[in-house]
Amino acid sequence: MENIEKKTPLNDLMDTTMDKIRDMVDSNTIIGEPITTPDGVTVIPVSRVSFGFGAGGGDYGKTDTAHFGGGAGAGVKVDPVAFLVVKDGLTRVMPVAIPAAATVDRVLDLVPEVLDRVQNFVDKKREEKDIY
Known part of the structure; x- marks a missing residue:
């Protein structure tokens, strides 16, 4: 039996939401870009990323062309966890204590x-x- 995915407006809505989340959250969000100071110290931020999303919708109306109503929402939370400090070949982890x-x-x-x-x-x- 063939697995044919029916393309619905809800699928489009979820795809768009996930694309936007991918734009916001990537590997550079977790391990940040290295920052090098003039005295040769490199600082690399490390973060924890949490995200979630939800989407829902449905068709309504009993006509041949059903109407679609739906919505989606997403949230992203970035918490700084630590900094990797590289100086003279030595690496230290400096946690950001809460x-x-x-x-x-x-x-x-x-x-x-x-x-x-x-x-x-x-x-x-x-x-x-x-x-x-």
């Missing part, structure tokens, strides 16, 4: 610092014990 928003996130961010402080306290107590 501040912790929720209490749980703040606590998780503080855990390493608290553990370091507790370890330092325990080490000091051991040293004092060894002195006496």
